[in-house]
Amino acid sequence: MDTDAITFGTDGWRAPLEEFTVPRVRAVGQAVATYLTDTGDERPVAVGYDARERSAEFAEELADVLCANGFDVVLPERDRPTPVFAYGIVDRTLAGALVITASHNPPEYNGVKFIPSDGAPALPSVTDAIADRLAEPHAASSGERGTLRTADFVSPHAEHVLELVDSDRVETDLTVAYDAMHGSGRATTDALLERAGVAVDRLRCESDPTFGGTAPEPAPENLEPLIDHVQSHEADLGIANDGDADRLAIVTPKRGYLDENLFFAALYDYLLEQASGPVIRTVSTTQLLDRIADAHGETAYEVPVGFKWVAQGMADHEALVGGEESGGFTIDGHVREKDGVLMALIATAMHAEEPLDDRVDRLLATHGSIRQDKRSVACPDEQKAAVLSALEAEIPDAIAGGTIADVNTADGFKLTRDDGSWLLLRPSGTEPVLRVYAEAADTTLVQTLLDAGEELVRDVRN
Known part of the structure; x- marks a missing residue:
C-alpha cells in the first residue's frame, strides 16, 4: 500500500x-x-x-x-x-x-x-x-x-457551553436564522440556540451529503439565501456553520455578510467587558485587534496560520480569546479548539446586548477603519517550497508605492508598510495554492496590494 x-x-x-x-x-x-x-x-x-x-x-x-x-x-x-x-x-x-x-x-x-x-x-x-x-x-x-x-x-458539550455563556444574556424575543449548509451543525447548533430561548429559522438543515451541489464553505457567495432572509428583516441575525461546524459566519441586517475580522474584533471587545486577557491572532488576521488590546492595556500575540498555533498561543499566554480570519475561534474556559457551535451562542448573546452592526461601527469609529481581502494563486504542493525560496530573494524595499517597514517570516512573508497596511504571501496547508492577503484602510489600496502580491508570485515562478 x-x-x-x-x-x-x-x-x-x-x-x-x-x-x-x-x-x-x-x-x-x-x-x-x-x-x-x-x-x-x-x-x-x-x-x-x-x-x-x-x-x-x-x-x-x-x-x-x-x-x-x-x-x-x-x-x-x-x-x-x-x-x-x-x-x-x-x-x-x-x-x-x-x-x-x-x-x-x-x-x-x-x-x-x-x-x-x-x-x-x-x-x-x-x-x-x-x-x-x-x-x-x-x-x-x-x-x-x-x-x-x-x-x-452533544448534551455534555451543550451543558458546558450554556454554563460558559450566561444564557440570561440572550433575549428570548430574538430570532436567529441558522444555516447548517447541510452539514453536521444541523440539530446541534440550532438546538443549542433554542435551549437558550432563541427563536430559530432553519435554512439547509436537512441531511444532504452533496451539500446542495456546493462546498459547505460559509463564504458570502454561498450564503445568499441567509443574507436575503436577514436583510428582509425575517430574522434579527444570521449564523452559518461550515461542514463540520468548527467555524461560523455571521450575517447582520446592515452589512449582510460580516467580515470575520470585524466579528473577531467585536468578540474581543465584548469579552473585555467581562474579563481581561490578551488575544491570539494569526498573521493573516486583522491588526484592529492590536488596537483594541492596546486601548485596554492588553497584548495581541501573532502566530502562524493554523489553529494549532492559536491553541498553543492561548496556552502560552493564558489568553482570553484566540482566532483566525477564516472564522475559527475559541475562548478561555473552553477546549483550545475552534468551535462554531459555541461561537453561535456567543454571537447571539453579543447581538442581544448590543446589535453587532452598532458595536462594529463604534469600534471602527474609535480605532480606525480596516479593509481586508485575499486571493488564491494556483501552486502545486511540490512547487511551494521553491516558490517561497525564490520569494525570499525578491522581497522589495517598497510595495504599491509604500516603504516596507517590517518583514515577518513566521508563516510565509508578511510585508508591513510604514502606514500600517500589509501584504501576506503564504502557502495553503490544505489546498494546492498560495494565499495572498492584504489589509489597509480602504478597499482600493487592498486591491492594489493584492495585485502587487500576485505579480510578485508570477515573477518568481516565471
Missing part, C-alpha cells in the same frame, strides 16, 4: 475520494493506535465523523482498527460537529479522537484529523510521529480486542 499519498497539513489529511481510500484510512488508524501504544496511553478513543456520504463508513473502519489494537472506542449516534468531539475528549478523559471530516471542502473530498487528549489541535510533533508510524493494520500482540459503544457527545 502506498502511504506516501497521506500527508498531514494544517488540519489533518484531506484528499479527493479517489485518493482517500479505505486502506489508507485504516493505515492512519493503525498509526494512531501505534502512537498511543508507544506513548503508553491505553485510554479509550473517540471516533467521530461529518455528514459526507462515506464518512460513517470510514469512521467504522477506524473504529475496527483501533479495537483490533485493544482500544475501546466511543462512536456518536450520527454525524456531529468536530468541536463536540474535542470537548468530549476532555469531558470523558479519553486518549484522543479521530474525526472523519473534510470540513469546508467540496463533497468529493474527505479527510481525517487526530485530536490529542487535551482537546486542542495536534502539533507537528504529534502528526509527524503519527506519519512515521503509517502501516497496514495489525492486531494487538495481546490479542485482546477493544469494545465499541455509542454515546451522546
Whole structure:
C-alpha cells in the first residue's frame, strides 16, 4: 500500500475520494493506535465523523482498527460537529479522537484529523510521529480486542457551553436564522440556540451529503439565501456553520455578510467587558485587534496560520480569546479548539446586548477603519517550497508605492508598510495554492496590494 499519498497539513489529511481510500484510512488508524501504544496511553478513543456520504463508513473502519489494537472506542449516534468531539475528549478523559471530516471542502473530498487528549489541535510533533508510524493494520500482540459503544457527545458539550455563556444574556424575543449548509451543525447548533430561548429559522438543515451541489464553505457567495432572509428583516441575525461546524459566519441586517475580522474584533471587545486577557491572532488576521488590546492595556500575540498555533498561543499566554480570519475561534474556559457551535451562542448573546452592526461601527469609529481581502494563486504542493525560496530573494524595499517597514517570516512573508497596511504571501496547508492577503484602510489600496502580491508570485515562478 502506498502511504506516501497521506500527508498531514494544517488540519489533518484531506484528499479527493479517489485518493482517500479505505486502506489508507485504516493505515492512519493503525498509526494512531501505534502512537498511543508507544506513548503508553491505553485510554479509550473517540471516533467521530461529518455528514459526507462515506464518512460513517470510514469512521467504522477506524473504529475496527483501533479495537483490533485493544482500544475501546466511543462512536456518536450520527454525524456531529468536530468541536463536540474535542470537548468530549476532555469531558470523558479519553486518549484522543479521530474525526472523519473534510470540513469546508467540496463533497468529493474527505479527510481525517487526530485530536490529542487535551482537546486542542495536534502539533507537528504529534502528526509527524503519527506519519512515521503509517502501516497496514495489525492486531494487538495481546490479542485482546477493544469494545465499541455509542454515546451522546452533544448534551455534555451543550451543558458546558450554556454554563460558559450566561444564557440570561440572550433575549428570548430574538430570532436567529441558522444555516447548517447541510452539514453536521444541523440539530446541534440550532438546538443549542433554542435551549437558550432563541427563536430559530432553519435554512439547509436537512441531511444532504452533496451539500446542495456546493462546498459547505460559509463564504458570502454561498450564503445568499441567509443574507436575503436577514436583510428582509425575517430574522434579527444570521449564523452559518461550515461542514463540520468548527467555524461560523455571521450575517447582520446592515452589512449582510460580516467580515470575520470585524466579528473577531467585536468578540474581543465584548469579552473585555467581562474579563481581561490578551488575544491570539494569526498573521493573516486583522491588526484592529492590536488596537483594541492596546486601548485596554492588553497584548495581541501573532502566530502562524493554523489553529494549532492559536491553541498553543492561548496556552502560552493564558489568553482570553484566540482566532483566525477564516472564522475559527475559541475562548478561555473552553477546549483550545475552534468551535462554531459555541461561537453561535456567543454571537447571539453579543447581538442581544448590543446589535453587532452598532458595536462594529463604534469600534471602527474609535480605532480606525480596516479593509481586508485575499486571493488564491494556483501552486502545486511540490512547487511551494521553491516558490517561497525564490520569494525570499525578491522581497522589495517598497510595495504599491509604500516603504516596507517590517518583514515577518513566521508563516510565509508578511510585508508591513510604514502606514500600517500589509501584504501576506503564504502557502495553503490544505489546498494546492498560495494565499495572498492584504489589509489597509480602504478597499482600493487592498486591491492594489493584492495585485502587487500576485505579480510578485508570477515573477518568481516565471
